Amino acid sequence: MASAVREVEHFIGGRAERGEAARSGDIFDPNRGEVQARVVLGQAADLERAVEIARAAQLGWAATNPQRRARVMFRFKELVERHMDELAHLLSSEHGKVIADSKGDIQRGLEVIEFCCGIPHVLKGEYTQGAGPGIDVYSMRQPLGIGAGITPFNFPAMIPMWMFGVAIAVGNAFILKPSERDPSVPVRLAELMTEAGLPDGVLQVVHGDKEMVDAILDHPAIGAVSFVGSSDIAHYVYRRGVAAGKRVQAMGGAKNHGVVMPDADLDQVVADLAGAAFGSAGERCMALPVVVPVGDKTADALRAKLIPAIEALRVGVSTDPDAHYGPVVNAAHKARVEGWIQTGVDEGAELVVDGRGFTLQGHEKGFFVGPTLFDRVTPTMRSYQEEIFGPVLQMVRAASFDEAVRLPSEHQYGNGVAIFTRNGHAAREFAARVNVGMVGVNVPIPVPVAYHSFGGWKRSAFGDTNQHGMEGVRFWTKTKTVTQRWPDGSVTGENAFVIPTMG
Ligand code: NAD
Numbered sequence: 001m002a003s004a005v006r007e008v009e010h011f012i013g014g015r016a017e018r019g020e021a022a023r024s025g026d027i028f029d030p031n032r033g034e035v036q037a038r039v040v041l042g043q044a045a046d047l048e049r050a051v052e053i054a055r056a057a058q059l060g061w062a063a064t065n066p067q068r069r070a071r072v073m074f075r076f077k078e079l080v081e082r083h084m085d086e087l088a089h090l091l092s093s094e095h096g097k098v099i100a101d102s103k104g105d106i107q108r109g110l111e112v113i114e115f116c117c118g119i120p121h122v123l124k125g126e127y128t129q130g131a132g133p134g135i136d137v138y139s140m141r142q143p144l145g146i147g148a149g150i151t152p153f154n155f156p157a158m159i160p161m162w163m164f165g166v167a168i169a170v171g172n173a174f175i176l177k178p179s180e181r182d183p184s185v186p187v188r189l190a191e192l193m194t195e196a197g198l199p200d201g202v203l204q205v206v207h208g209d210k211e212m213v214d215a216i217l218d219h220p221a222i223g224a225v226s227f228v229g230s231s232d233i234a235h236y237v238y239r240r241g242v243a244a245g246k247r248v249q250a251m252g253g254a255k256n257h258g259v260v261m262p263d264a265d266l267d268q269v270v271a272d273l274a275g276a277a278f279g280s281a282g283e284r285c286m287a288l289p290v291v292v293p294v295g296d297k298t299a300d301a302l303r304a305k306l307i308p309a310i311e312a313l314r315v316g317v318s319t320d321p322d323a324h325y326g327p328v329v330n331a332a333h334k335a336r337v338e339g340w341i342q343t344g345v346d347e348g349a350e351l352v353v354d355g356r357g358f359t360l361q362g363h364e365k366g367f368f369v370g371p372t373l374f375d376r377v378t379p380t381m382r383s384y385q386e387e388i389f390g391p392v393l394q395m396v397r398a399a400s401f402d403e404a405v406r407l408p409s410e411h412q413y414g415n416g417v418a419i420f421t422r423n424g425h426a427a428r429e430f431a432a433r434v435n436v437g438m439v440g441v442n443v444p445i446p447v448p449v450a451y452h453s454f455g456g457w458k459r460s461a462f463g464d465t466n467q468h469g470m471e472g473v474r475f476w477t478k479t480k481t482v483t484q485r486w487p488d489g490s491v492t493g494e495n496a497f498v499i500p501t502m503g
Helices: 044-063 066-082 084-095 099-117 158-169 184-195 210-218 231-243 266-282 296-311 331-346 401-410 424-433 469-475
Strands: 006-008 010-012 015-017 023-029 034-041 126-132 135-143 146-150 173-177 203-205 222-228 247-251 257-260 290-293 350-353 372-375 392-395 416-420 438-441 477-485
Touching: 010 044, 010 184, 023 084, 034 084, 044 135, 044 146, 044 173, 044 203, 044 210, 066 084, 066 099, 066 158, 066 184, 084 099, 084 184, 099 158, 146 158, 146 210, 158 173, 158 184, 158 222, 158 469, 173 210, 184 203, 210 222, 210 231, 222 231, 231 247, 257 266, 257 401, 266 290, 266 296, 266 392, 266 416, 290 296, 290 401, 296 350, 296 372, 296 392, 331 350, 331 392, 401 424, 416 424, 424 438, 469 477
Parallel strands: 006 034, 146 173, 146 222, 173 203, 222 247, 257 290, 257 416, 290 392, 372 392, 416 438
Antiparallel strands: 010 015, 010 203, 023 034, 126 135, 135 477, 350 372
């Protein structure tokens, strides 16, 4: 008997299409712990069709002047704002984050679209008059052709917009392969781009898993791939994409530290940690899951304030306006997070607040994990070295400022880090010395604004170009430099050049 479950299809050539898919994946309602829809899992033949369409559409799009391309971005921004509630509910229903977080996810993506509204200015290029006798040099940024993006489940609106906003504004066609766990919002965004006036085929969405990712990485017509996800897969994508001759940027996992100096405002730190460690159930690459108080006195005082604050956090369904955070994305992830908590216990860390076994009345099958706090975590523990990606805060006590700089600097990940202090000199030293890509000073989640760029270091990013801002423009374009000389003297006879007149 045919199932009545909704099926999410590819968005190819401006319309929904099932393609050749022989397989499909489950999309859960994390609040209820039930399958609510299915997504087609595409294969190389589906990508091939999208590439053919993109190839044709890109020529006209690249020839469209930048101001007209920017107008599509303006209209898209207006449309997304108009559809904000619908998009946020759809996002929460598949991801599990609360509505306010879903709106934040969409809003941070829109800020990149706002940057893209100014793309004519950014693409003006450079010019040197008189680089030699009668010689001028100018350079221009041209699109690569077809770009692709492969995105994670945790920001299904923001990260696709980081990528397709810039890639399309500069004149590329773009093929997005979103996470198969929450693929509906990316498709809606593509539909809204079409409604905003983007020609069919310039932005397409293909769904799938490893099979589709490999097809993208191997396809010779795709010039650049942007990836965001976990580090092992980011590294794989980077190596395979580069081996196929592509430009690749691949952002990976994270384990961000928040250093708390003895002079910090501890009430503010506790309020910041409540949001940064537990918001979105900790499923943020810029979450702050490790807190590093400097000195035992700071650690004891912080711990005393943290415990009641953590116990007061309200875990609820994603539509509950009073909930601090909702369920994690699926059962496998819930089991993984709880597994890491057990590992922490086995390794000898002190489990201060235990979030395992949490159930919400009326939603007993939902994928909820209660807030968890560990103290006396040490750098040799695996639960410290690896990303947990759940509502788990680990306290690592540092004896000195130098040790507090060393911990995030020597960690395998280097996405974000924060320092909480009232001392400008300590903050300045920390920002200069720490071996991490994005630093917050009294800012717990230092995600750079859209016109700067986003990117971590070490195993948090492979490749050397960040997302969005001018780094994004550089990633999605190639530079052409023209050296020109116009010799003096007029040409006579039949080769004479006559300035055409309007007629
Ligand atoms: P993931 O690595 O499981 O999936 C990311 C993408 O890779 C998805 O589109 C998925 O379909 C694809 N994929 C999965 N398995 C694959 C395989 N074996 N081969 C090829 N492709 C494969 O990541 P996720 O669980 O969706 O997202 C969470 C991870 O993303 C966390 O590690 C988080 O830190 C990271 N993240 C990083 C950033 C950043 O900017 N550094 C931002 C957001 C999320």
